[in-house]
Each structure stands twice: as C-alpha cells, then as structure tokens.
Amino acid sequence: MPIIEVTNLAKQYPQPDNKTEHFFAVDGVSLQIEQGEIFGILGPNGAGKTTTLEMLEGLIDIDGGSAIINGIDVSSNPRQVKEIIGVQLQANEYFDKVSLQELLALFGALYRRTINPLALLEKVQLREKAREKPANLSGGQKQRFSIASALVNDPKVLFLDEPTTGLDPQAKRNLWNLVRGLNSAGMTIVLTTHNMEEAEELCDRLAIMDKGKIIAEGSPQELILQHAPEPPEAPLHGDLEDVFLVLTGHGLRE
Amino acid sequence: MLTPLQRHLTSIFLKIFWRDRRSIFFSLFFPILFMLVFSFANNRDQQPIAIGIVNDSSSQVASDFIEMLIDSPLFEVTSGEVLPLREQLIVGEQTMVLVLPEEFAANVDDINSEIKVIVDAAQLAQFNLIMPVLEQTLLSIEREFRDIEPMFSIEIEDVQARSQRYIDFLLPGLMAFTLMQLAIAGSGFNIVEYRRKGILKRLFVTPIESRDFITAIVLARMAIVLVQLSILILLAVLLLDIRIVGNFFAYYLVMVLGTIVFLCQGFCLGSLARTQEAIGAIGNIVIMPQIFLSGIFYPIESMPELVQPIAKLLPLSFVSTGMREVANSGATLIEITPSLIGIAVWFVISFVAATRLFLWKEVAN
Numbered sequence: 001m002p003i004i005e006v007t008n009l010a011k012q013y014p015q016p017d018n019k020t021e022h023f024f025a026v027d028g029v030s031l032q033i034e035q036g037e038i039f040g041i042l043g044p045n046g047a048g049k050t051t052t053l054e055m056l057e058g059l060i061d062i063d064g065g066s067a068i069i070n071g072i073d074v075s076s077n078p079r080q081v082k083e084i085i086g087v088q089l090q091a092n093e094y095f096d097k098v099s100l101q102e103l104l105a106l107f108g109a110l111y112r113r114t115i116n117p118l119a120l121l122e123k124v125q126l127r128e129k130a131r132e133k134p135a136n137l138s139g140g141q142k143q144r145f146s147i148a149s150a151l152v153n154d155p156k157v158l159f160l161d162e163p164t165t166g167l168d169p170q171a172k173r174n175l176w177n178l179v180r181g182l183n184s185a186g187m188t189i190v191l192t193t194h195n196m197e198e199a200e201e202l203c204d205r206l207a208i209m210d211k212g213k214i215i216a217e218g219s220p221q222e223l224i225l226q227h228a229p230e231p232p233e234a235p236l237h238g239d240l241e242d243v244f245l246v247l248t249g250h251g252l253r254e
Numbered sequence: 255m256l257t258p259l260q261r262h263l264t265s266i267f268l269k270i271f272w273r274d275r276r277s278i279f280f281s282l283f284f285p286i287l288f289m290l291v292f293s294f295a296n297n298r299d300q301q302p303i304a305i306g307i308v309n310d311s312s313s314q315v316a317s318d319f320i321e322m323l324i325d326s327p328l329f330e331v332t333s334g335e336v337l338p339l340r341e342q343l344i345v346g347e348q349t350m351v352l353v354l355p356e357e358f359a360a361n362v363d364d365i366n367s368e369i370k371v372i373v374d375a376a377q378l379a380q381f382n383l384i385m386p387v388l389e390q391t392l393l394s395i396e397r398e399f400r401d402i403e404p405m406f407s408i409e410i411e412d413v414q415a416r417s418q419r420y421i422d423f424l425l426p427g428l429m430a431f432t433l434m435q436l437a438i439a440g441s442g443f444n445i446v447e448y449r450r451k452g453i454l455k456r457l458f459v460t461p462i463e464s465r466d467f468i469t470a471i472v473l474a475r476m477a478i479v480l481v482q483l484s485i486l487i488l489l490a491v492l493l494l495d496i497r498i499v500g501n502f503f504a505y506y507l508v509m510v511l512g513t514i515v516f517l518c519q520g521f522c523l524g525s526l527a528r529t530q531e532a533i534g535a536i537g538n539i540v541i542m543p544q545i546f547l548s549g550i551f552y553p554i555e556s557m558p559e560l561v562q563p564i565a566k567l568l569p570l571s572f573v574s575t576g577m578r579e580v581a582n583s584g585a586t587l588i589e590i591t592p593s594l595i596g597i598a599v600w601f602v603i604s605f606v607a608a609t610r611l612f613l614w615k616e617v618a619n
Binding site for chain 2: 057058059060061079082083085087089090091092093094095096097098102105106107109110111112149153
C-alpha cells in the first residue's frame with residue numbers, strides 16, 4: 001500500500017492580471033508514492049510543483065481531489081499529518097540571534113519532544129556549528145540545517161523543495177549523500193527539482209509536471225527509454241534533460 | 255496553564271530581544287534622553303535670575319537694598335557701572351539692570367525715590383515676575399527704616415517646592431508612549447518580519463497552533479515592556495528625583511492593560527501589512543497622531559477645542575491619562591474609572607479586530 005496517495009488534486013488561484021478569472025495551478029494530479037521511495041517531482045518554474053507539495057504538507061487548502069498520507073486525510077486532519085512529516089521549504093531563514101542548537105530544541109518543542117540537538121547536528125555534519133546563528137552558515141550548511149530541523153520528529157515522509165538549488169557541486173553531492181543515508185534508513189522522501197542530474201542520480205521514480213498536470217511518470221530509465229529522442233546517425237547521448245525539454249517544450253518560463 | 259511549548263517559545267522570543275542590544279538601546283534611549291533633557295531644562299528655570307545693579311547712591315537704604323537682593327536665592331547680583339552692565343543685558347547675560355540714582359533715598363522721608371530699570375524687551379515675561387519681588391523687598395526695607403510693623407508679608411515660595419514639575423507630568427506620558435511602541439513593534443513589526451523570512455510558514459508546517467504563537471508573543475512582550483518601564487521608573491526616581499505619588503499596583507495595572515491593547519493592535523497591523531514598508535506606513539498612521547494628540551508632551555486641555563474630543567478618545571490618551579493621574583495625583587483605580595473604561599472599550603475593539611484579521615493560515619503563508 002502506498003504511503004502517499006494523491007487523487008485528482010487541484011488548486012486554483014485568481015489570474016494575476018484579471019482577479020475575476022481563475023486558473024488551475026494544480027490541475028488533477030494523481031500520484032502514488034511507495035514507502036521507502038525517493039520520489040522526484042520535476043518541472044519548469046510555475047508548473048505547480050511547490051503548490052502540490054504545499055497541499056500535501058497542509059500549508060494551503062486543497063481545492064479539489066484528495067491527499068492521504070500514511071492513511072491520514074490531509075484535508076480533514078492536517079495537524080495529524082504534520083506530526084508525521086518533515087518539511088524543508090524553499091526559504092530557509094530562521095529567527096535571528098538564536099543558535100542552531102537552540103532552534104532545533106525549539107523545533108523539538110513544537111512536536112512536544114525533547115530532542116538531542118547535538119546528535120541531530122552531527123547527523124548533518126554541523127556539530128561544530130552548534131552555537132552559530134543560521135545567518136552565518138553557507139548555502140550548503142543552511143540546507144543541511146533545514147533538513148536537520150525537518151528531522152526533529154522522526155518523520156515518516158520528508159518533503160524537500162528544491163533542496164540543491166544554488167549549491168555548488170560539492171555541496172550538492174554532499175546533500176545527495178545525506179538524503180540517500182536518510183532513505184536507506186527507511187524514510188520516504190519526496191523532492192522537487194529542476195536539476196536533471198539530481199533527478200537521475202537520486203530518485204527512484206519521477207513525475208514530470210507542466211502547467212499543473214503530470215505529463216509523465218516512471219523511473220528515470222523508463223522515462224529515458226520512452227521519451228528521449230531517437231539517437232541520430234552520429235550517436236548523440238540522449239539524457240534526462242532532453243526528455244524534459246521534449247516534454248515541456250523550449251519556451252522560456254518566468 | 256502554559257504548555258511546555260508556549261514556555262519554550264516565550265523564552266526564545268525573550269532571548270531574541272535580549273540579544274538584540276541595538277533595539278534595547280533604542281527603545282530605552284529616547285525616553286531617557288527626553289527625561290534628561292526636560293529635567294535639565296526644568297532645573298535651569300530654577301536658577302537665580304541674573305540682575306545687574308548700578309549703585310550711584312550713597313544712602314544706607316540703597317546698600318541695604320542691595321544686600322537683601324544678594325541674600326535672596328532668587329537673584330544673582332552683579333554690581334558695576336551702567337555701560338558694561340548694559341552690554342551684558344544686550345547679550346543676555348543679565349535679565350535686567352537696576353540703576354539706583356544718586357538721589358535714591360537720600361532722605362528717608364522721601365518716599366518718591368525712583369529706581370531706573372533697564373530691561374530687554376525680549377525678557378519682559380521675566381520682568382513681570384521680578385517686579386513684585388523687587389517691590390516687596392523695597393517695601394520691607396522701607397518699613398524697617400520707618401520702624402513700622404508690616405501689615406502683611408508675602409512669602410515667596412521657591413518654585414522647586416511646587417508639587418508638579420514638567421518632568422513629573424512628562425514621565426507617565428513617556429512611559430505610555432514607550433509601552434505603545436514596544437507593544438506594536440513586538441506583535442506588528444515582528445510578525446511582518448517573520449513572515450517575510452518565511453519563519454511563520456516554517457512554523458505552520460509543524461503542529462503548532464496559533465494560540466501557542468500568540469501566547470508566547472504576548473507573554474514575552476509583556477515581560478519586556480514591564481522590565482523596560484521599570485528601568486525608566488528606577489532612573490527617574492534615582493536620578494531625577496521624581497516622585498510617584500500613587501499606588502504602584504494601580505500604576506502597573508494600567509501599564510499591563512495598555513500593553514495588551516497595543517499588542518492586539520499590533521496583531522491587526524501585522525496581519526494587514528504584507529511588507530516591512532507597508533507596516534512602517536500604516537504603523538505611522540496609528541502611532542504618529544497619538545504622539546502629538548494623546549497628552550504625552552503637553553496636556554490635552556491645552557489643545558484647540560476642536561481637537562480635544564477626538565484626542566481624548568485615542569487609546570494612548572486613556573493609558574497616559576490613567577498613568578498620570580495615578581503617578582501625579584495618587585488617584586486610586588476607582589478614581590481613574592473613566593480611563594479604565596476607555597482602555598476596556600479599546601481592548602474589545604482591538605481584540606475583535608485582531609481575531610478577525612490574524613488568521614494563522616493566511617498570515618503564515
């Protein structure tokens with residue numbers, strides 16, 4: 001039985017230029033994510049990836065369809081869902097003047113837990129930064145700290161929204177290792193990305209989204225087999241980026 | 255009772271404030287500066303009035319008169335010639351110059367001796383204060399010489415002994431103003447800042463409830479306001495010799511109630527404003543008129559008749575008036591009922607508006 005079951009999920013917003021008309025940011029998305037998977041949602045900017053995640057996380061209301069995580073309906077029991085998920089948002093700023101250690105203790109308290117902040121920081125290789133303020137961390141360190149803060153409640157599902165955007169290759173690989181480590185310990189991970197290398201390298205299965213809809217789904221290998229353009233006479237390597245461009249077109253997004 | 259989470263979050267908010275030395279400094283700096291400036295200005299008024307005396311007379315009365323003026327704490331007397339003293343008068347070093355002419359009281363029986371008084375027109379206000387004193391002094395000398403018992407005497411009371419100084423008036427107002435600033439900053443400005451940084455969103459994906467967040471903000475701010483105001487009271491009492499006549503419990507109760515009202519208003523502002531610029535603008539619309547109209551720096555009664563009814567209804571007016579009546583006149587809680595009712599009405603208005611506007615889900619996103 002899948003740990004996340006999404007059926008016909010929809011979210012509509014008023015048009016930015018004409019408030020009386022609405023458009024679907026997420027338009028009938030259905031997904032089944034298995035326990036212990038790393039599942040990637042791939043798509044250009046504005047495809048509805050973040051909106052989909054935010055509905056699953058209980059951050060925004062679900063306008064249509066349903067989302068069930070570990071048997072709990074997100075619409076009717078958002079707080080119960082929040083107890084069993086960990087979330088890393090795109091923005092990763094925290095209270096000023098509060099150290100990493102203190103922040104993690106606070107996050108623990110939000111789940112009514114007493115946690116060991118140092119052990120958690122150790123897990124994301126930030127043990128020696130325990131007394132630092134988040135403002136003094138590098139981009140990669142900030143992302144790792146965000147993940148640490150999402151782990152305080154031992155979540156069954158971890159949501160990562162563009163976890164490696166803006167990171168250098170070293171920091172990116174370091175973060176992939178962290179995610180793999182968490183996954184091999186049994187955690188289900190759902191992430192969004194527009195980094196093809198990340199999708200191919202890290203994800204067990206992918207869904208490609210565009211204009212609020214899922215337009216392809218499968219393992220990276222399946223997607224390449226199905227959608228990559230036929231290699232030309234002079235062999236040219238078809239990779240996932242080709243898949244992405246073929247499916248979503250070359251048009252520039254916002 | 256508080257949940258462990260509410261306690262934890264409160265302590266985090268207190269830590270954030272305590273570690274932000276710059277904002278502690280600024281929230282204390284201006285009230286203290288105002289207090290010092292006005293108490294200094296106040297003390298200057300009580301300094302003796304500088305007068306110059308030119309004694310062309312050789313009579314006993316003249317020298318006795320000068321002797322009495324020198325002895326008087328009200329005057330600082332410089333004796334000298336007309337011309338240099340005149341110069342000093344022009345540059346403002348003297349308030350007035352008295353010239354006792356040669357024929358002054360040459361004959362004790364001659365009542366019509368005249369004193370020439372040289373003043374600067376700009377100092378006329380002071381002149382009106384000084385003349386009665388001079389007349390009184392001359393009169394008493396005259397009586398002494400004529401050996402008649404005075405029918406009555408006027409005792410000139412030292413201004414210092416008057417119960418109400420400007421600084422006494424100012425302190426409760428300044429405290430009410432500081433309380434409003436701290437409260438609105440604590441809920442309004444901080445919420446906008448936390449939202450801009452995405453912190454509220456991050457909190458919202460945890461099982462936190464809005465009442466946990468609100469309770470922690472209110473408790474932390476209340477503690478901050480009470481500590482800051484206590485520091486101001488302590489400084490005022492120790493350094494500026496300000497007396498708080500009324501009951502401290504009543505004084506603090508008005509502060510606590512006022513803080514709650516302004517915290518609610520802060521929650522409203524923080525929910526309405528999406529950006530730091532917006533809260534700056536609408537914050538000023540709420541704060542600025544109250545600084546000038548709520549009787550912080552001068553009594554509401556001294557304002558134009560037209561403005562007074564509106565000014566009296568402002569929330570800060572009720573808080574500052576209530577605090578002032580307790581501090582300056584020793585009013586009891588029952589005597590400041592009108593202010594308490596005003597605060598209560600504003601609490602109801604602000605609380606209802608805050609619960610309508612501060613929707614956790616909307617504010618967090």
